[in-house]
Amino acid sequence: MKRIDPREQEPQDPRAVIGFYHVDLAYKDQTALQNISFTASNGEFLCLTGPSGAGKSSILRLIAMDAFPTKGQVIIRGMLASKMNRRKVPLLRREIGYVFQDFRLLDDRSVYDNVAFAQLVVGVKSADIKMNVMRVLTQVGLWNKRHRLPRQLSGGEQQRAAIARAMVNSPKILLADEPTGNLDPVNAQETIDLLFRINDSGTCVVFSTHDQQIVKAFGERVIVMNDGRIASDIKRKTMVDRTANLTDRMYQPGELINA
Amino acid sequence: MLKGAQVRYLMKESFAGFHRRKLTTGVTILIMGSSLLVLAVLTLATLNLDHLLAKARSSIDMRVFLLESLDPGQVAELQPRLLVIPGVKEVKFISSETALHEFRTSLGQDAGVLDFLETNPLPASYHIQFTAGARNLDSVRQIRDEIAAWPEVAEIIFNQGWVDALEGWSARFRMANLITGLIVFIAVVFVISNTVKLTMAASSRLIQIQKLVGATNGFIRLPFLCEGMLQGVLAGGLAMGLVAVASSFMQNRLSGMIFFSVEQIAGFIMFCMVLGLLGSWSAMRKYLTLQSEL
Ligand SMILES: Nc1ncnc2c1ncn2[C@@H]1O[C@H](COP(=O)(O)OP(=O)(O)OP(=O)(O)O)[C@@H](O)[C@H]1O
């Protein structure tokens, strides 16, 4: 007799762009995530935090369908990971921007070409590529440095170039895996300001960090991970003042509620 | 469908692999070129042998010498009987006088020796030519056996040794060609597969980022397929070029030697292109799946 796993019976939020329902993930025999459940809706700004090895990157990887759950369900923009045709994954990736701690730019081509690359791969027309690249490079303030190679940029500028590349296909979801990990506080703040601006245009942003100062200053909804599990999922009662300075943005007492 | 910008990108990427590792690629093409050269030389030799064989076959004919004791009526009656044998195209009577006359002309200055003869020693004969379909050893032997049984016939001569030897060699060359072709096939696919693997390893960042921004596997593969194809074509072209140069030197010594036709050259290059494709395809089958992680 085939038993129905009660986990699969759970109601699923249809508005969620990202839905995790009792998800386990194991790499070979190493367990990385256990019983992860949360949803995120359009325009949400989600902050993942927790110690090293807690499973932050694993969650982002599941969202990008670079990994698939061992148990439970992951639904991204209505696509069910367990039923996903692996050939269709590239199509999902076109709706997801992804930035990393180590920028991952192609170091043999200019900032412009790095950003244009994302459009080229997707098959955008040449004329449109020019327009879109110009738009995002202006947004991240790198239009006048477009001819430079990545190594001729500062770390913060490289991260902005990577964000421009992630934005250029107008993604519905932006994933940022410790985007500020290699940056000093000033550049970190610039990067987060950019993420906020992308979020303002309706993109759901999920970013991971283990920097507690950043969490305290910018966290609107914070999921704390520990040892592969969600330790807490907390939302701020009041909106964060996104225009304020890093040092001004500490939590006020009594500001937190359970999400 | 690919957009203009994508085609430009693919062209650039395919050549970039060459450009980045000029030495490796150069050496690879030299190695493949030389193994393809062996194949091309053997193929050319087979081709020439076949050409010679065809020539020898077309010159197959038969002389049927008749008993001296036959009277002219009996001799004349043989002609229609010969003509109805399947495979026989033409029958020409050569009387003993004509034979002697021909012999005399062939001797030229030395013809004087014939004046000492009291009787004509040359028998009358029929010269038989065959239809194109019958110009092979089996049919000719069959016809010979049939005629040899006739009581009027003294002796039958035809140039079988020449065709025999050629047929043997042609079969041997064909076999050698096949075996070499197989070895070269495997070797070239292997070498191309290895260089493409190297390119892919060197481009792992590029592949990773392509996956990151949503490139399909097909798109990621294209430049590598093009690179393998290009290597195959270049190696094939090199081999062809060398054979062409060598055979133009040989043609001065060996008159009647033939070279590949344009279609055959195109076919050979196509074959090399397919080898290149197969090589890069086999390289990718393993590599791309291993590299699935972002
Ligand atoms: N490719 C992999 N193969 C095997 N185990 C892995 C792999 N990637 C991650 N893990 C394991 O999964 C667990 C969660 O890893 P993950 O990278 O998600 O943590 P993280 O929270 O992002 O850590 P960090 O802050 O150091 O980046 C860890 O125990 C890690 O060792």
Ligand SMILES: [Mg+2]
């Ligand atoms: Mg991580």
